Amino acid sequence: MTIQTISRHVLAAALLVVGTSVPALAAGPGFKLPVAQTGEEIYVQACQSCHQPGGKGGSGAGSYPALAHNPKLGAAAYPITTILRGRAAMPWFAGTLSAEQIASLVTYLRTHFGNDYPAPVTAEDVKKLSVNLPTSGGE
Numbered sequence: 001m002t003i004q005t006i007s008r009h010v011l012a013a014a015l016l017v018v019g020t021s022v023p024a025l026a027a028g029p030g031f032k033l034p035v036a037q038t039g040e041e042i043y044v045q046a047c048q049s050c051h052q053p054g055g056k057g058g059s060g061a062g063s064y065p066a067l068a069h070n071p072k073l074g075a076a077a078y079p080i081t082t083i084l085r086g087r088a089a090m091p092w093f094a095g096t097l098s099a100e101q102i103a104s105l106v107t108y109l110r111t112h113f114g115n116d117y118p119a120p121v122t123a124e125d126v127k128k129l130s131v132n133l134p135t136s137g138g139e
Helices: 003-017 023-027 039-051 077-085 099-111 123-129
Strands: none
Touching: 039 099, 077 099, 077 123, 099 123
């Protein structure tokens, strides 16, 4: 098993523990989140269980960086690439979230939780960074 596969299973278990129902998550790469379109909806469904309400991050079964007051979000390419490709124990979302959903999520992260990076991220920004990116997360 690769770290990406293990991460996906850990994320699925975490979502089930907190009561979030995303049954397709266990299916592996390419699962689709139900109807969430706004950055806030996507954060609540896919990110909050690890990064916590308010983006404060946490630790326990793993270490989840704070998104609140995070200077790394200043350059939009950083969160876009992280969401597309995953990082450390975080699963990738390429092929799971659309370019529009990722743009909405990144814009939300950059304008909430004490972050003040108001330049909106577009689906085109996401598409430029996802060129030649396998939708299977590289497994």
